[in-house]
Amino acid sequence: MKQCVTRQDGIKNLKQETGPVPKPGDEEVLVKILAVSLNYRDTEVCNGEYGHHKSVESDKSNLVPCSDMCGTIVSVGSNATIWKTGDRVLSTFNQTHLSGQILEENMSSGLGLPLQGVLTDYRVFPEYGLVKVPNYLSDEEACTLPIAGxxxxxxxxxxxxxxxxxxxxxxxxxxxxxxxxxxxxxxxxxxxxxxxxxxxxxxxxxxxxxxxxxxxxxxxxxxxxxxxxxxxxxxxxxxxxxxxxxxxxxxxxxxxxxxxxxxxxxxxxxxxxxxxxxxxxxxxxxxxxxxxxxxxILNGPRDRFEEMLRLYEEKKIQPVVDSVFPFDEAKHAMLYLESGGHIGKVVVRVANPQTVP
Structure with a gap:
């Protein structure tokens, strides 16, 4: 699979590399990532400027950035019961923040620092770290919601x-x-x-x-x-x-x-x-x-995310996507976001639905 990595030494040094497709473990699922939206936080991570909390300190080794993705489950690990193959899902930002006020320990479960992020072809998630995509939303629209929404x-x-x-x-x-x-x-x-x-x-x-x-x-x-x-x-x-x-x-x-x-x-x-x-x-x-x-406000818990999605479904809210870049131009997408010329969200299209096995 392909993935983008940063050593947190500048957006211009963001590079693409290849690696093996991971396998889901106990109570985990493998997701084929279709679209990723970028956040200002991602530019800070790539530039080595993000450090609000001791639990997000990094050794500057290769890190897959970004936290917001829409994808399709392609494999289910043992004892995973929430999802099935073919389900379309969104990531939650702090994976262990399920309800209520965020706690210090939840900070260590943030995607795209300190955990590996989602600017990649495939990623394994714990089954609790995902929510269901409303059917009316496109992949590009849906992936904008985990942090901004x-x-x-x-x-x-x-x-x-x-x-x-x-x-x-x-x-x-x-x-x-x-x-x-x-x-x-x-x-x-x-x-x-x-x-x-x-x-x-x-x-x-x-x-x-x-x-x-x-x-x-x-x-x-x-x-x-x-x-x-x-x-x-x-x-x-x-x-x-x-x-x-x-x-x-x-x-x-x-x-x-x-x-x-x-x-x-x-x-x-x-x-x-x-x-x-x-x-x-x-x-x-x-x-x-x-x-x-x-x-x-450091984002919000999974139950608030699901509550918000019920409103989106009821009102058929269409998230504003400023522009969509292909996966091979992820660096240019990040630089465009950093420039501040956008309105709404900047998205990287990782894969098309027909490529999902």
């Missing part, structure tokens, strides 16, 4: 019990940018009838977001005080939910425009890990000012 869903619903998601136009969500998590959040929020505000530095991307259902758009480049615009749009109340993907240059502004008692989901740091002056915020003061909950 689940992160957005968990950001909105982590305080709610399973089966009782947030719904209704009384709630306003603020989405930063038009990357994978934000666009998934937009589509989920639209399906749940939330009022949607989204920011971007590109008017073209904002027009695309408007076509997807955004109620209000803000160009943060031409309107750097966008937090004031959010307050104007909401008549001073602020956004009930903010999916905070910016980081150092946006978090203080998010605190200023979140609703009293609202939630900020700390998802990413696309604007950097510190501001231009290296300043630090007094988050206690900012959080107390509006009684805010600031929650780090």
């Amino acid at each position: 689940v992160t957005a869903w968990t950001s909105i619903n982590w305080m709610r019990p399973i089966g009782d998601p947030v719904t209704g136009s009384d709630f306003t969500i603020l989405l930063q940018g038009t990357g994978g998590v934000s666009i998934a959040g937009l589509q989920i929020a639209k399906a749940c009838d939330l009022r949607i505000i989204i920011t971007s530095s590109s008017d073209k991307k904002l027009e695309q977001a408007k076509a997807l259902g955004a109620d209000h758009t803000i160009n943060y480049k031409t309107n750097p005080d966008w937090q004031n615009t959010v307050l104007e749009i909401t008549n001073g109340k602020g956004a009930d939910f903010i999916i905070e993907t910016g980081g150092a240059l946006t978090l203080a502004k998010s605190f200023e425009c979140v609703a009293f008692g609202g939630c900020i989901a700390a998802v990413g740091y696309l604007s950097g890990k510190e501001d231009a002056e290296g300043n630090r915020m007094n988050t206690n003061v900012l959080a107390l000012k509006r009684n805010v909950t600031l929650k780090g």
Whole structure:
């Protein structure tokens, strides 16, 4: 089989190699991988920049990157009872995170670091590390959901019990940018009838977001005080939910425009890990000012993933795929993602369905 490997020494050094097809063991299944979606995390892994936790440290040996795949089960190991040959499945990100709050030990089960990832022809999974693909989704659409979709869903619903998601136009969500998590959040929020505000530095991307259902758009480049615009749009109340993907240059502004008692989901740091002056915020003061909950979101558990997929199935949500690259151009796909020119998700097509044995 073919697989892509990195020594975490730069995307340009991502290479393709061949190796034997693995065999499933006890309570495992072998999956023929059809499509893989890329995440910003994958670019950091390949560049040797990802290290949020001691359990994801690596010796820089050859690593198969990426965590999000859609594939077909081609072989079932002994005592595996959940799946059968021919089932179409999606991977979960942290394989052992099945329910509730993520624990430290779950971090060691992350695909694409520290575990070998999915940018490969075949991979063995524990049978609990997969979920069923809704039939209406294409492989390319489905593979976008394990990180982007689940992160957005968990950001909105982590305080709610399973089966009782947030719904209704009384709630306003603020989405930063038009990357994978934000666009998934937009589509989920639209399906749940939330009022949607989204920011971007590109008017073209904002027009695309408007076509997807955004109620209000803000160009943060031409309107750097966008937090004031959010307050104007909401008549001073602020956004009930903010999916905070910016980081150092946006978090203080998010605190200023979140609703009293609202939630900020700390998802990413696309604007950097510190501001231009290296300043630090007094988050206690900012959080107390509006009684805010600031929650780090590291994806979500399998049961939340399955809950989200039920909504996708009911509403027939079509994930936004910006572009699809062939397997031999995986490096170019990664560089394109890193450039930030996309809207929604970038996908690598690993194999066609007719190649599945």
